[in-house]
Amino acid sequence: MIDPVIEAKQLTLRISDKTIIDNVSFTLEQNKIYGLLGRNGAGKTTLLSLLAGFRNPTSGAITVNGEDVFENGAIVENISFIRDVKMDSDSDRLEDYLKGVALFRPHFDWEYAMNLVERFKLPIDSPMNELSRGMQSAAHVIIGLASRAPITIFDEAYLGMDAPARDIFYKEVLNEYME
Incomplete structure (x- = not known):
């Protein structure tokens, strides 16, 4: 995997009856450093765990070079x-x-x-x-x-x-x- 591109498309995560991440979309280009800012409890770590493939979104997708991250050993x-x-x-x-x-x-x-x-x-x-x-x-x-x-x-x-x-x-x- 060289020069990965990360995309989140209409990413949503609900846990029980609580929406943690709601319809988020973004693209992270290769060869850059990104920062994620937000208040405590805003869902930053949850978003990062989705990106790392530790969690599966309720809906939407998070991909690296077009491939789903969750349970994808080659990506993870x-x-x-x-x-x-x-x-x-x-x-x-x-x-x-x-x-x-x-x-x-x-x-x-x-x-x-x-x-x-x-x-x-x-x-x-x-x-x-x-x-x-x-x-x-x-x-x-x-x-x-x-x-x-x-x-x-x-x-x-x-x-x-x-x-x-x-x-x-x-x-x-x-x-x-x-x-």
Whole structure:
């Protein structure tokens, strides 16, 4: 999948009797960085989960290069969706956690991941559940960047990071975009 184009056509999602997303249409062109702004509870994460193929819309469609995203392995393996998730129960060491993720990411760049581990100053032998929230956020950002997915979605992945870590994150996103 090279240079993906994402389209949402009359996208609607209802959960029980509540409409979360109502008749939304847009096109996202390739080789660009997009931002999604809105109030808490507006449906941003829900929209992103539809885009990543985690949910099926009630009606309408979301496609990548004309193909439906939901339950489409060929498309989904090319999407990296990174959310801020607290890893309270995962006792895998960071290195093992990254290796596990790499198994399911066909473009994963291990050398780049290890470079980012050093840049973020993360303890590679520490269990995920013993890392601070900011360090866990940095670990997730590493996964998003090192996955080298044609479509990478960061949903508030920077939460918990201190200012120097956020600076590294922003610079890496821009460097990857420029390359």
